[in-house]
Amino acid sequence: MSEFKLHCFALSGNAYKVALFLTLAQKPWEAVFVDFLNGETKTQAWRDTVNEQGEVPVLEHRGQRLSQSALILDYLAEVTGQFGAQTPEEKQEIWRWMLFDNHKFTSYYATLRFLYGIQKSGETDVTRFLRERARAAYQVVDAHLAKTPFLVGERLTIADLSLAGYVFMPEDTGLDMHDFPHVQAWKARIQILPGWQHPYDLMPGPTSL
Numbered sequence: 001m002s003e004f005k006l007h008c009f010a011l012s013g014n015a016y017k018v019a020l021f022l023t024l025a026q027k028p029w030e031a032v033f034v035d036f037l038n039g040e041t042k043t044q045a046w047r048d049t050v051n052e053q054g055e056v057p058v059l060e061h062r063g064q065r066l067s068q069s070a071l072i073l074d075y076l077a078e079v080t081g082q083f084g085a086q087t088p089e090e091k092q093e094i095w096r097w098m099l100f101d102n103h104k105f106t107s108y109y110a111t112l113r114f115l116y117g118i119q120k121s122g123e124t125d126v127t128r129f130l131r132e133r134a135r136a137a138y139q140v141v142d143a144h145l146a147k148t149p150f151l152v153g154e155r156l157t158i159a160d161l162s163l164a165g166y167v168f169m170p171e172d173t174g175l176d177m178h179d180f181p182h183v184q185a186w187k188a189r190i191q192i193l194p195g196w197q198h199p200y201d202l203m204p205g206p207t208s209l
């Protein structure tokens, strides 16, 4: 039995942040499939037993059940000694980017991807709004990555793993990734790390509706 159990599903970039941490850290982990597309996270039973916030990912470890990807990444950095901050200044920078990720970079992009790329909503005022918000967030990250190989300095940290949640997802969002060359170069740096795997290879479940 693996030490780490991750409640996840293939389409979830938020879960991928954690799955990729465990994989790159070479920590054996077990996937617990969540049937998100059929409404499992909306059921009272799931909320009562897994996560009252109704969100994936959830990590089980040493009798604890943790949710919120940024908190899980921080916890994993602490217990494994990998990909975490080495100075108080790095800790501030890591949290600054993880909060930006949760509020803007992942959240607008993931919502756009779900509506436009997975549900095939077509173009609506909502998708246009989300795309412009996502584009603005990508521009911020692209400008930052023009100055540094990883979000916080010269090595991969949990800040990179947080922002990497959705960047490898293949669905069309109507954004042209060639507009973000430094994000592209950063993705390539992550992809060549030993053990890297695509989200759809790492987590169980369907990859389309």
Ligand SMILES: N[C@@H](CCC(=O)N[C@@H](CS)C(=O)NCC(=O)O)C(=O)O
Residues within 6 Å of the ligand: 011, 012, 013, 014, 015, 041, 054, 055, 056, 057, 067, 068, 069, 070, 102
């Ligand atoms: N801030 C959360 C976001 C998690 C999240 O939105 N997860 C999605 C799946 S990728 C979810 O479970 N959404 C359910 C919902 O919004 O009702 C995190 O980083 O863990």
